[in-house]
Amino acid sequence: MRFLHTSDWHIGRTFHGADLLAEQEAVLGHLADLVAGEAIDAVLVAGDIYDRAVPSAEAVRVATKAVARIRAAGAQLVVTPGNHDSAPRLGAFAEFAAAGGLHLRTTVAGLAEPVLLDDGRGPVAVYGIPYLEPEPARHALGVPDARGHTGVLTEAMRRIRADLETRTGVRSVVLAHAFVTGGEPTDSERTIAVGGVEQVPGSVFDGVDYVALGHLHGPQTLAEHLRYSGSPLAYSFSEARQRKSVWLVDLDADGLAEVRRHELPVPRALATLTGELEDLLLDPAHDACLDHFLSVTVTDRVRPVDAMRRLRERFPYAVHLDWEPAGGHAGAPLRYADAVRGRSDIEVSRSFLDDCRGAPPTEREEQLLFLALEAADRGALAK
16 A cells, blocks of 8 residues: 655745745645556645644635545545644544545544555554644543653554554554654744653654654654655745655555655745845846745845845845844944933934944934934924
8 A cells, every 4th residue: 555645734824924825736736646646545644734723715725626636636635633723623524524535533532543444455544643732632531640742642652552452454554743852843843842842752653554744844764664754845944955755655465665755846946145235136146046935145234225125126036134244243232221321312313223224324314313303302392
């Protein structure tokens, strides 16, 4: 039996304010093509289908279209919620969806009830563990003394192993959304720390043939049977060098036979540029970045005026801007009270402009400052 392991779609997420729905629809459409091309039996989605608990109508449309395309390509789907999803919303009409090949495993009570698939060599039991927030989950699982993510996932896996013991000749797969020790995070995951501890040991998942993990956005292998697929798109510039991918997982009659990595297309690449604004705007060497999501650091000694607008005239997908003047910012930082003590309003205003731009106000700007301060004084007196 062949599975496709994916996770962390985060449909509806923006990238520094830029809409990603078109890019998400494109890369999820590729999964459907892969299902058809690789004769995938089932797609495993290990959490964070959406980026928020109450997704927009457009995000739901993209998700629905992706699922429909995957199903039409010939694969069933097993889906669990992540920490960004609302389990009750995602699991609505689960019994009806299962009849059409979409298996939504969203409840604590049902985590030890597998989806049973058969490939002619016998059944494969696919268990979905929804994201378990430790405090409510320990009560829902009937283990009030359990501590943190390790405690509740240990109980979840105990229940799954107990169910497996009642089945003969069954191969097993588990979906889970968690931070497993040894995994490498990026800047785009939302922390799931509880009491300072969010990681769980990989040994919690011992005893099954394959564990499809979600939550961390980089593809990673923690053990041959224990892997993160990562997100299908980059959601922070810390992921710019990652090659986004999915795992193709083959089970034979004895269990795990082979796992292959399939790299995904990049609808819009990420890049970073550093330099003085005029050079960035004029240098033809940067033409390759015209269609990239771009993070720019300008190094002009004086902060450029309207830098982002000017950058976007050349780079329409510039989404992030920093100013780091060559040689560093002038002067040592001071506490606010020390910086303004004994100084007039105009002196404070001059220093503010100097601090922000790396240059004092011009004569004309200083005249405008005087006029503004006088108007403010008159307004205060009038009250």
